[in-house]
Amino acid sequence: MRAVNYNPKLRFQIMIILILLSIIFNIFGGYFTRFFVAEIIILSIFAISLDFIASRGGMVSLGHAMFLGIGAYATAILSINYGIPPFYATFFSILIGLFIALLIGYFIVLLDGIFFIMVTLALGEMFHAWVFTSELLGGSDGITGIMRPDLSFLKIDLNTPIIFSFYTIFWLIIVYNLISRITDAPLGRNLDAIRQNSERVSAIGGYKKTYKAIAFSISAGIASLAGSLYVQLNGFISPELTHWTVSGEGLIMIIVGGIGSISGAILGASVVHIIQHELSNIINWWMLVIGFGFILVVLFMKDGLWGLIESIKKKLGY
Amino acid sequence: MALKLTNLYKSFGSIRVLEDINIISNKKECIAIIGPNGAGKSTLFKVISGIVKQDIGNVEFNNKNINELNVEKRARLGISQSFQKNSLFLEMTVKESLMLACSHKYKTSFNLIKPLIKNNFISDDAIMIAKDIGLENYLDVQSEFLSYGLQRQLELGIAIACNPKLLLLDEPTAGMSPAETKDIITLIRKLSKDYSIIIVEHDMEVIYNLADKIYVLDRGKLIFEGSPNAVKNSKLVQKVYLGI
Numbered sequence: 001m002r003a004v005n006y007n008p009k010l011r012f013q014i015m016i017i018l019i020l021l022s023i024i025f026n027i028f029g030g031y032f033t034r035f036f037v038a039e040i041i042i043l044s045i046f047a048i049s050l051d052f053i054a055s056r057g058g059m060v061s062l063g064h065a066m067f068l069g070i071g072a073y074a075t076a077i078l079s080i081n082y083g084i085p086p087f088y089a090t091f092f093s094i095l096i097g098l099f100i101a102l103l104i105g106y107f108i109v110l111l112d113g114i115f116f117i118m119v120t121l122a123l124g125e126m127f128h129a130w131v132f133t134s135e136l137l138g139g140s141d142g143i144t145g146i147m148r149p150d151l152s153f154l155k156i157d158l159n160t161p162i163i164f165s166f167y168t169i170f171w172l173i174i175v176y177n178l179i180s181r182i183t184d185a186p187l188g189r190n191l192d193a194i195r196q197n198s199e200r201v202s203a204i205g206g207y208k209k210t211y212k213a214i215a216f217s218i219s220a221g222i223a224s225l226a227g228s229l230y231v232q233l234n235g236f237i238s239p240e241l242t243h244w245t246v247s248g249e250g251l252i253m254i255i256v257g258g259i260g261s262i263s264g265a266i267l268g269a270s271v272v273h274i275i276q277h278e279l280s281n282i283i284n285w286w287m288l289v290i291g292f293g294f295i296l297v298v299l300f301m302k303d304g305l306w307g308l309i310e311s312i313k314k315k316l317g318y
Numbered sequence: 319m320a321l322k323l324t325n326l327y328k329s330f331g332s333i334r335v336l337e338d339i340n341i342i343s344n345k346k347e348c349i350a351i352i353g354p355n356g357a358g359k360s361t362l363f364k365v366i367s368g369i370v371k372q373d374i375g376n377v378e379f380n381n382k383n384i385n386e387l388n389v390e391k392r393a394r395l396g397i398s399q400s401f402q403k404n405s406l407f408l409e410m411t412v413k414e415s416l417m418l419a420c421s422h423k424y425k426t427s428f429n430l431i432k433p434l435i436k437n438n439f440i441s442d443d444a445i446m447i448a449k450d451i452g453l454e455n456y457l458d459v460q461s462e463f464l465s466y467g468l469q470r471q472l473e474l475g476i477a478i479a480c481n482p483k484l485l486l487l488d489e490p491t492a493g494m495s496p497a498e499t500k501d502i503i504t505l506i507r508k509l510s511k512d513y514s515i516i517i518v519e520h521d522m523e524v525i526y527n528l529a530d531k532i533y534v535l536d537r538g539k540l541i542f543e544g545s546p547n548a549v550k551n552s553k554l555v556q557k558v559y560l561g562i
Contacts, residue, residue, distance in 0.1 A: 181433070185431055185433055185434060186421040186426050186427045186432075187428055187430050188430075189417075189421070193407050196408060200407065202389040202393065203389060203393055203398070203399055204393055204422050205480055206422060206427065210428075211427075
């Protein structure tokens, strides 16, 4: 796999700008803008989870929407069927995602390139097919009536769009900090080393399989968090969320943003989702434009928007 | 005794590449394996490090049978190697590469929170190793942009950084200038005071300078073993390997 973008200083600067922008839009925007900001933030969390394993462990997953679905359905079932408060349901959903990924990861993380992609695709599609026919999960209709967390003891009403949007930003900041720390820590550097030269990591006594399984689980836990926030934002969940195309869109976001940069994943999720939304309001053939734009990015901007910002910074002498 | 190879056999299909190999390497001894191209030297290294498994025979390390251990587990026991072709982390700087290898020595590779680069004792250790291998002025240079000779030095540095008990050096001076070769010889001689070393090398001057004992391989068989002087005076070795 090609080089990834590793620049902790620029990563932090871009993150700060993006967070400030989302806060400004949240404060000055209307109902729809706030909903839209929350949607972008949740997609960003999902994109970070994909970016982490794709860039650091060299694991490109086309089945990651499964974990988005696990987080979403677990939150729905736990809060509706078992009466667990939605705030705690989010934590349980993360743990369920982590645990399932650890079990799966143990068997698949050492698969190389195309084999890993195809196995994750197959697993994701199996999950999608099961969700589609499961009575417990509402089949093709999905589940409705999912509540948002009750934080009234803190005098916070998450049913207010602006507050819920800030709630998602809060989670994004936690996820960004967690992944940034792991990326810079020995585990993250070892994962990066595996991508660069797997044979040498073995020769220095690295625990390749364990590092990758841990990364895969953490990534799945974060995707599950995104799923949990998604159902709380929308109040419903349907099987479409678990389709492989959702994972594909996530990969497009991280490539557009710049693989491995973390902030690039947020940037990519924001830009792709905004373009998708705006274009679909204007033209029917918006997917054609998105596809063409993606090809241009791959051909001429291999480091995505992150690379563009980095080169502009260099030209300006910063 | 650091390493003991007993009755090793290895074939690839119908081609036998190692046949009845018996080698003993004592602690803090530098032994050399020489032989013409295709003699089986690299395969022997791969068998010792665990990349390739022998068909028959035993590999013992510090009196423990390690036949069933893979590369990672053997490395954790203290078998470290530098490769014939540079095998580096090309996107990392010299310091990062050495720190990464050191993180295994200090068993901190699972740390999820503290940035590797901010770990002071690992950083100090990496700088010490960089000084030992002559790369102290290149700490912040990305490995990809080092000259070939400097990359060879880093290759060796990564092998040392894991705190090995046995160093396997596969042609450490290959492609180096005479001045660089001289530096590497000095370094390996210094290392041989602390580590057991097995070296594969074509440059006989390097071998004579470093080895306590030399094993000569030809078409998968050990045909001679002895001191550097004995090898120099052996007509069999001169005929098979040196072509004299």
